[in-house]
Amino acid sequence: MARFYADENFRKPVVAALRLLGHDVLTAQEAGRAGQRIDDDTVLAEATAFDRSLLTQNRRDFIRRHNAGLPHKGIVVCTYDPDAQALASRIDAVITTANPTGRFLLRVNRPVK
Secondary structure, rough: OOOOEEEEOOHHHHHHHHHHOOOEEOOOOOOOOOOOOOOHHHHHHHHHHHHEEEEEOOOOHHHHHHHHHOOOOEEEOOOOOHHHHHHHHHHHHHHHHOOOOOOOEEEOOOOOO
């Protein structure tokens, strides 16, 4: 299963659901980085230092960093979904199907209803 670093704004219910699916998720809060207004470059560097892919809903900024060539172990950008279990299931499906390695960017979008 995947090793993720969830940024400070990533929702806790989604983290819990991902853990139930067998993923190893470390949150910024658990890493002692909550409430410190850490810039996005540092967040990405910390995820990389922890050898984890970043989970975020801050799509625009982290897609930009990926496209700029900043080093990382993967970025999974997600759209907001009030259904935490559904979002976790989509993340699980994308990461399992893609089985990415190295520096990657995956987009997980809420389906249009």
